[in-house]
Amino acid sequence: MSAMAQYPAEVWARFRSPAHAGAPLAGARVGHGGERKQGGEIELWFTVAGGRIARAGFRAFGCPYAVASADLCCQWLIGQDPGGLLEFDASALMEGLAVPPERFPVKIWLEDAVRAAARAEEA
Amino acid sequence: MDHRTEPERFVYLDYAATTPVDPEVAQAMCGCMTAEGVWANPASTHGPGRAARELVETARAQVARAVNAQPDWVVWTSGATESNNLALKGFMRAHRKRGKHLITVKTEHKAVLDAAKWLERDGCEVTYLVPGADGRVDPAQVAAALRDDTVVVAVMLVNNEIGTVQPVAEIAALAHARGALVHVDAVQALGKTPVDMVALGADSLAVSAHKCYGPKGIGALVVRRAPGVVLEAQVHGGGQERGMRSGTLPTHQIVGFGAAAEKAIALLPTERARIAELRALLETRLGAIPGASINCPAAHGVPHILSVSFEGVHGEALVADLAELAISTGSACSAATPEPSYVLRALGRDDLTAAATLRISMGRGTSRDDVEFAATRIVAAVARLRALAPAA
Numbered sequence: 001m002s003a004m005a006q007y008p009a010e011v012w013a014r015f016r017s018p019a020h021a022g023a024p025l026a027g028a029r030v031g032h033g034g035e036r037k038q039g040g041e042i043e044l045w046f047t048v049a050g051g052r053i054a055r056a057g058f059r060a061f062g063c064p065y066a067v068a069s070a071d072l073c074c075q076w077l078i079g080q081d082p083g084g085l086l087e088f089d090a091s092a093l094m095e096g097l098a099v100p101p102e103r104f105p106v107k108i109w110l111e112d113a114v115r116a117a118a119r120a121e122e123a
Numbered sequence: 124m125d126h127r128t129e130p131e132r133f134v135y136l137d138y139a140a141t142t143p144v145d146p147e148v149a150q151a152m153c154g155c156m157t158a159e160g161v162w163a164n165p166a167s168t169h170g171p172g173r174a175a176r177e178l179v180e181t182a183r184a185q186v187a188r189a190v191n192a193q194p195d196w197v198v199w200t201s202g203a204t205e206s207n208n209l210a211l212k213g214f215m216r217a218h219r220k221r222g223k224h225l226i227t228v229k230t231e232h233k234a235v236l237d238a239a240k241w242l243e244r245d246g247c248e249v250t251y252l253v254p255g256a257d258g259r260v261d262p263a264q265v266a267a268a269l270r271d272d273t274v275v276v277a278v279m280l281v282n283n284e285i286g287t288v289q290p291v292a293e294i295a296a297l298a299h300a301r302g303a304l305v306h307v308d309a310v311q312a313l314g315k316t317p318v319d320m321v322a323l324g325a326d327s328l329a330v331s332a333h334k335c336y337g338p339k340g341i342g343a344l345v346v347r348r349a350p351g352v353v354l355e356a357q358v359h360g361g362g363q364e365r366g367m368r369s370g371t372l373p374t375h376q377i378v379g380f381g382a383a384a385e386k387a388i389a390l391l392p393t394e395r396a397r398i399a400e401l402r403a404l405l406e407t408r409l410g411a412i413p414g415a416s417i418n419c420p421a422a423h424g425v426p427h428i429l430s431v432s433f434e435g436v437h438g439e440a441l442v443a444d445l446a447e448l449a450i451s452t453g454s455a456c457s458a459a460t461p462e463p464s465y466v467l468r469a470l471g472r473d474d475l476t477a478a479a480t481l482r483i484s485m486g487r488g489t490s491r492d493d494v495e496f497a498a499t500r501i502v503a504a505v506a507r508l509r510a511l512a513p514a515a
Binding site for chain 2: 007015016018021032036037039040041042043059060061062063064067
């Protein structure tokens with residue numbers, strides 16, 4: 001059994017080939033969650049056009065669950081109203097990826113990153 | 124739909140964890156299990172029992188030769204964990220009158236450290252030495268820690284995580300000068316580097332079959348027979364092994380250990396040289412990665428274990444990205460926050476670096492092509508994960 005077998009299929013696929021990984025585009029709103037020294041960090045960004053999120057991306061220092069969660073979150077963010085993200089709850093995304101309970105810091109990092117990016121829009 | 128596919132190529136580089144049973148060893152073992160073979164209880168006095176006993180004694184001589192000991196020094200156990208427990212608990216209990224002080228090292232295997240902790244709960248005092256950055260203990264540290272009531276100094280010959288070779292002979296000389304016994308965990312050394320129990324000055328030596336292409340579930344504590352070297356048994360029953368370890372002897376396991384030890388010693392010179400070349404290649408490739416650090420230089424370690432730490436890379440992600448390689452990491456990843464190796468922590472590595480550490484261990488099945496493949500994959504994985512991470 002190889003290392004991949006310990007992760008859900010979608011987590012594995014997104015970790016190995018994240019579609020939304022990359023540095024923030026010019027003018028993007030950027031938020032951070034987590035702290036590298038504490039074991040993980042997510043930087044999430046998005047651009048807005050016509051009141052809706054047009055592009056989203058991330059960079060992550062963390063386990064495959066952190067990378068996959070950030071990638072799925074970026075996919076979900078596109079088309080959202082950024083004003084509705086100040087109380088962003090990542091529970092549904094975590095459930096969708098079958099992130100195990102002991103990985104709860106990933107959810108916190110992601111929520112903090114999205115909310116910070118949303119606040120950056122208001123700033 | 125599960126769209127994962129297993130990698131086309133898979134390279135095993137975890138020979139320090141365990142090794143496959145050598146086919147010749149397996150064949151020898153098979154001859155001791157079924158009705159057609161030598162299956163009787165070696166403690167029995169009838170003919171079949173004596174035949175089994177003969178094989179057990181042949182194996183005892185083979186294991187003894189592998190570590191330059193006498194056959195009657197070998198006590199069969201279930202493996203190195205039991206051997207280490209028997210040595211530490213057995214010596215401490217047998218020498219209560221001398222004292223209750225034990226010296227060991229923070230980077231020892233858990234089989235030693237947990238036994239030491241148990242002894243602390245039992246009233247013993249334990250001094251845990253902290254090695255240098257390369258894992259080596261300075262004999263002067265041992266000299267400073269020795270007391271008149273020190274019963275045992277327990278130090279491993281080769282560290283299982285980073286491959287450091289300890290200056291056991293120097294340590295043993297210091298310990299003996301103060302009247303203390305010396306126990307050596309030689310599990311990672313047998314068949315990988317020469318082990319001479321007499322030259323080392325070890326009073327007891329723990330070895331295991333499955334680290335040298337023998338079966339799991341069999342090991343030995345080799346105990347020097349000399350005045351003052353006395354153990355108190357920890358397992359009681361039929362009085363086998365001169366009363367030091369009761370229990371019916373598993374002839375097939377013992378025969379396997381003997382055959383494995385003999386073959387490992389025969390192959391040692393050529394295998395050690397071959398593996399040393401592979402290690403040099405791997406060390407050159409991985410050492411060239413910016414932010415990579417070799418945890419024990421070749422000069423102070425065994426060839427078959429290479430431990431490398433990478434700055435700016437998440438440990439669990441690194442191992443996951445190396446799905447084509449069977450390697451060990453410097454952390455136990457059961458949670459989002461990695462739990463770094465206590466060995467690397469003891470050497471002063473920070474938690475993130477310790478977690479982003481790979482232990483690559485090579486063996487008979489490792490080819491140059493395997494090492495090239497592994498190096499290429501590791502270089503690529505480190506680069507990908509660093510690119511994926513936010514700026515530090």
